[in-house]
Amino acid sequence: MAFWSSTSVFTSKVPRKILFMFTLSLSVTYLFYSLMSCYNSLRFPLQENYVYQGRLVTEDTTFGTLREKLYSASQGFAEFTEADGSTAAPTARDHADADADAERRTVEWIRTQASPTKPAAAAAATAPEHQERQDFSTTDSELRVNCTSDYGEKRLPQAIIIGVKKGGTRALLEALRVHPDVRAVGNEPHFFDRNYEKGLDWYRDLMPSTLEGQITMEKTPSYFVTNHAPKRIHSMARDIKLIIVVRNPVTRAISDYTQTLSKKPEIPTFEVLAFKNRTLGLIDASWSALRIGIYALHLESWMQYFPLSQMHFVSGERLIVDPAGEMAKVQDFLGLKQIVTDKHFYFNKTKGFPCLKKPEDSSTPRCLGKSKGRTHPKIDPDVIRRLHKFYKPFNMMFYQMTGQNFEWELEEDSESRSSQD
Numbered sequence: 381m382a383f384w385s386s387t388s389v390f391t392s393k394v395p396r397k398i399l400f401m402f403t404l405s406l407s408v409t410y411l412f413y414s415l416m417s418c419y420n421s422l423r424f425p426l427q428e429n430y431v432y433q434g435r436l437v438t439e440d441t442t443f444g445t446l447r448e449k450l451y452s453a454s455q456g457f458a459e460f461t462e463a464d465g466s467t468a469a470p471t472a473r474d475h476a477d478a479d480a481d482a483e484r485r486t487v488e489w490i491r492t493q494a495s496p497t498k499p500a501a502a503a504a505a506t507a508p509e510h511q512e513r514q515d516f517s518t519t520d521s522e523l524r525v526n527c528t529s530d531y532g533e534k535r536l537p538q539a540i541i542i543g544v545k546k547g548g549t550r551a552l553l554e555a556l557r558v559h560p561d562v563r564a565v566g567n568e569p570h571f572f573d574r575n576y577e578k579g580l581d582w583y584r585d586l587m588p589s590t591l592e593g594q595i596t597m598e599k600t601p602s603y604f605v606t607n608h609a610p611k612r613i614h615s616m617a618r619d620i621k622l623i624i625v626v627r628n629p630v631t632r633a634i635s636d637y638t639q640t641l642s643k644k645p646e647i648p649t650f651e652v653l654a655f656k657n658r659t660l661g662l663i664d665a666s667w668s669a670l671r672i673g674i675y676a677l678h679l680e681s682w683m684q685y686f687p688l689s690q691m692h693f694v695s696g697e698r699l700i701v702d703p704a705g706e707m708a709k710v711q712d713f714l715g716l717k718q719i720v721t722d723k724h725f726y727f728n729k730t731k732g733f734p735c736l737k738k739p740e741d742s743s744t745p746r747c748l749g750k751s752k753g754r755t756h757p758k759i760d761p762d763v764i765r766r767l768h769k770f771y772k773p774f775n776m777m778f779y780q781m782t783g784q785n786f787e788w789e790l791e792e793d794s795e796s797r798s799s800q801d
């Protein structure tokens with residue numbers, strides 16, 4: 381009774397106008413917060429912090445959606461088809477064929493995801509995939525010079541260039557080897573993907589001897605796409621520094637294909653291999669030349685084990701136009717003195733690339749070998765356009781994850797133009 385009477389006294393004393401204003405402001409606040417949460421859920425994925433205590437935090441639905449798209453693309457379904465009308469509309473029979481094939485492709489896709497190097501039988505089934513295994517070990521023969529110094533002791537690497545294949549990893553390693561505080565093995569050891577069973581002693585033994593204060597390094601670009609690699613590297617050295625040279629995934633794919641083509645001229649054209657069904661515009665995301673370029677997907681595995689602060693991303697494009705600039709950032713990341721500078725590079729017009737004035741093992745200038753900087757075959761501009769469209773959401777996600785914009789979308793036009801030339 382007392383409560384009711386006091387409430388009615390309260391309402392009678394407070395003017396109706398104030399009560400109305402109070403209720404109105406409550407409603408407006410409520411509306412504001414509802415709209416805010418709605419806006420957040422509409423935003424592009426990975427705009428917030430994505431590493432939380434060393435783990436990747438994603439908006440599951442959005443990343444899941446992209447995954448689904450990728451999954452669909454690998455099965456040859458319609459998510460990545462062009463909606464611009466240039467593609468013939470799929471007929472009922474096309475759909476039936478696609479359905480009939482879906483299960484097999486699903487299994488194939490899951491298998492490729494679980495084991496990027498692919499089982500031998502599957503690898504042998506397709507020429508380019510078979511070729512892939514050989515490509516991974518490609519190094520310039522003239523660069524197979526291991527360090528000769530016997531001083532110091534052999535140590536496990538404190539920094540590894542883990543990728544990406546055809547990103548510019550050899551150019552980066554050779555430039556780093558100029559630094560007196562860096563000692564690196566010349567060959568790709570492939571320890572964490574192919575030779576893991578040989579054990580850490582075997583791996584350590586491959587390394588050059590180092591003195592106190594020198595950094596031991598190696599490069600094996602296939603680690604970036606090897607499922608076991610993050611866990612294995614983490615169990616060897618959780619504080620290791622990881623360097624990833626990334627390049628426009630479309631150009632990277634063409635470079636990868638060019639390498640395969642140089643060894644197996646009989647393989648189908650890039651345009652053929654890039655599609656499950658070109659008429660339907662169905663991109664074959666399970667083709668390794670394309671799959672490697674889905675950087676966000678691979679990076680996610682690494683972020684489960686390593687914080688971003690232990691990773692450094694080098695722009696493969698800038699490594700060509702401004703090698704000293706990229707080297708400055710790499711030396712900073714590795715905690716090295718800025719010793720490799722623009723004085724160490726010159727642009728070789730014949731090669732069309734920057735070359736080293738004084739490589740580690742020589743006092744004469746040297747460019748990388750013939751296997752670096754090959755002329756790419758001309759690719760149908762329409763195919764390039766479709767691939768740019770395919771990669772765009774993954775690139776955006778990669779920019780968000782790394783906090784760096786590599787501006788590959790700006791290259792789309794120039795790439796298409798140069799292919800038309």
Ligand SMILES: Nc1ncnc2c1ncn2[C@@H]1O[C@H](COP(=O)(O)OS(=O)(=O)O)[C@@H](OP(=O)(O)O)[C@H]1O
Pocket residue numbers: 518544545546547548549550551601634635636638696699700733734735747748751752753754
């Ligand atoms: N200085 C210099 N000289 C020559 N080539 C250079 C250089 N800097 C970067 N690049 C680019 O490196 C690409 C090869 O990348 P990788 O060394 O990572 O290839 S591999 O994965 O080790 O086979 C190679 O790709 P392609 O041009 O497609 O051959 C080059 O574009």
